Amino acid sequence: MRTLLATIFLVMLSGILSAQQDAKAKEILDQTSQRTRSYKTIWADFSFALQNKQMSINEENKGSIKIKGGKYVVDIPGHGLKIFSDGKTNWNYMKTGNQVTISPIDESSSELMDPSSVFTIYEKGFKSKYIGEKSVEGKQVYQIELYPDKKDFEVSKITLDINKATYMIQTAVLNGTDGNIYTIKVAKFEPNKEIPDAEFVFDAKKYPGVEVIDLR
DSSP states (O other), rough: SSTTTSOOOOOOHHHHHHHHOOOHHHHHHHHHHHHHHHHHHHEEEEEEEEEEETTTTTEEEEEEEEEETTEEEEEEEGTTTEEEEOEEEEEEEEETEEEEEEEEOOSSOTTBBBBGGGGTTTTTSEEEEEOOOOTTTTTEEEEEEEESSSSSEEEEEEEEEETTTTTTTEEEEETTSSOOOOEEEEEEEEEEEOOOOOGGSGGGSEEEEEEEEEEE
8 A cells, every 4th residue: 555645554562462363353354354345446535633742733634535446546625635546656636736746656665555455454464452342423333453563664553443334444543653643534435336447547637737746
């Protein structure tokens, strides 16, 4: 996974990390993975919050993400940011300055850097711990904590709320090693909508006068 919303999505490894994967957590995550991978496409609206108490940062934005296999497009209007990826190339468009940066996908970069991983973020590089069930906004969820199994990850812990009825991730809270706390809440989730491949490629004709920075 390679760019984002997720430049976000990354320590100390405690005794829990050296233990085997939590059986209950694995059962729930396996069901989540199976359900997610059964969808040909995913279209979701989300809210994205950033908090850092030491730096007095408290920001919240809303956005949307469309996923089709390894392709995705992320739109965060509040930041004037739109990210396109066709699986081979990334286009990062900033409304401020009317500028797009084109870069090849770095296959060596962290899986956590690819926004299309938001619904399968748990599958690689983490140990899991089942916390329990609780009610969130009238919905029953399973709560699971994830801990990275590598010291170079930029998150120390991820907490997932997984909808008990749908087995889809409802909320993800990422505790960054830099003191930042990132909270992603899925507001609307629509699977298997028809999404043309052209939507995952930046079309300069739709952005008259755009400045292109091509790093390929």
